[in-house]
Amino acid sequence: MKVTVIGDGGWGTALAMVLDRNGHAVTVWGPFPEYLDKIKISGENTTYLPGVGIPATLKWTSDHAEAVQDAGLVVLVVPSRFYKPVVKAFKPYIPADALIVSATKGLDEQTHERMSETAEHILGREVAVLSGPSHAEEVARGVPCAVAIAARDHAMAEKIQHLFLNESFRVYTLEDVVGVELGGALKNVVAVAAGISDGLGFGDNTKAALMTRGIAEITRLGAALGAQPETFMGLSGIGDLMVTCMSKHSRNRGVGERLGKGETLEDIMGSMKMVAEGVWNCQAAAALAADLGVSVPITEQVNAVVHEGKNPREAVMALMGRAPKPEME
Secondary structure, eight states, rough: OOOEEOOOOOHHHHHHHHHHTOOOOEEOSSSHHHHHHHHHHHSSSSSTTTBBBBOOOOOOOOOOHHHHHOOEEEEEOOOOOOOHHHHHHHHHOOOOOOOEOOOOBOOOOOOOOOOOHHHHHHHHSSEEEEEEOHHHHHHHHHHHHHEEEESHHHHHHHHHHHHHHHHHHEEESSOHHHHHHHHHHHHHHHHHHHHHHHHOOOOHHHHHHHHHHHHHHHHHHHHTTTOOGGGGGGGGIIIIHHHHHOTTTHHHHHHHHHHHOOOOHHHHHTOOOOHHHHHHHHHHHHHHHHTTTOHHHHHHHHHHHHHHOHHHHHHHHHHHSSSSOOOOO
């Protein structure tokens, strides 16, 4: 099949490589033609996926119409902050019969919509979701992993499943689009909290508490938005949360660690070439929860540290000093 990956970052490149291994004709779109020329010449995405050789069979273009011409599958992998204008730019060119799947983990900062919601409103058609514990660095190298594909139309999910599925990239299907997408977006916020804990020098006990209570508040918020609570016990929930809170590859955990060590957010973000969605999305998640009357204390404290300048140690103490309550409430 002719496949288009919209987004030339690390995750977009890794997914393009998965699809290329499966024999599809893959084109990757990126916004900067000069950078794409560098990738073609060097055979490496040096900014977003350094040290990984890229197959010469991948095509690269910055032209919207050329990128999606005759595409049977379009994969949206654009950072949440730039997602809406990019999808709008592609609307006139995406073939009417193409399958569309969103692999961006985030929320719209203004509307607080999930990414597939935004895409569906723009494109006027169903958009599936891909999420799960899957660092780009490992996926690109063919390290085994498993992810989830969710679509309201189960037949659509199965079609996309078979396009991605191979011996190192296992794909499961389900119909809970809301749960799968929120798990991927909200775990980034908890990962920032886990990193702050690391930066402050706390131990495994602290991180385990943050992760466990984090999945509890993700589940509460997800259920309030119509997700199935059991989804958060799967790949796109606890699975993605574990890898993002614990891994050396995790940008969100890394940002939190540097905040915990006393660096300013401005300095941290200024030194990074890649996206840490939790920094952008903690504010949207906190606002969304407030609108719904859902308790998300970890998200609130991360937002206070990131966007309001709260001392990280004071944020942890605020969590530890909350009024006692039953665990399942």
